[in-house]
Amino acid sequence: MGWLWAIIVGFVLGLxxxxxxxxxxxxxxxxxxxxxxxxxxxxxxxxRAAGVAETRGIDWSRHVFQIVAAVIIVALGDMAYMALWGNKKRQRERA
Structure with missing residues (x-):
């Protein structure tokens, strides 16, 4: 069940x-x-390093850290994706 939640959370954070x-x-x-x-x-x-991984109620600070990290990783990952595969797709579209 842990993997299912990881996929769901990753999907939502990515979007x-x-x-x-x-x-x-x-x-x-x-x-x-x-x-x-x-x-x-x-x-x-x-x-966890900041000491806010476990709090009472909803872990808002942890969620903010997750969103910020996801924004940075999606931005960097998209740039890497375009650097690796973007030119190849453009060349195929032109041909």
Whole structure:
């Protein structure tokens, strides 16, 4: 059940990150979900290091760390995706 929640949270965080980042992101949805999962894990690690991983009630600070990490990772991941695959797609479209 843990993997299912990781995928759901990663999907939601990835979509939120794509909505926050200005401009169009070209990475596919499955890759955005993976970036969101990584963002959630990094956000949890940062929250744990900051000492706010476990609080009473809803862990708002942990969620903020997760969203910020997901935005950064989705932005960097999309740039890497376009650097690796973007030119190849453009060349195929022109041919």
């Amino acid at each position: 939120i990150a794509k909505a926050v980042i200005p401009g169009k992101q070209h990475s596919p949805l499955w890759l955005t979900t993976i970036f969101g999962i990584i963002g959630a894990a990094v956000g949890n690690a940062v929250a």
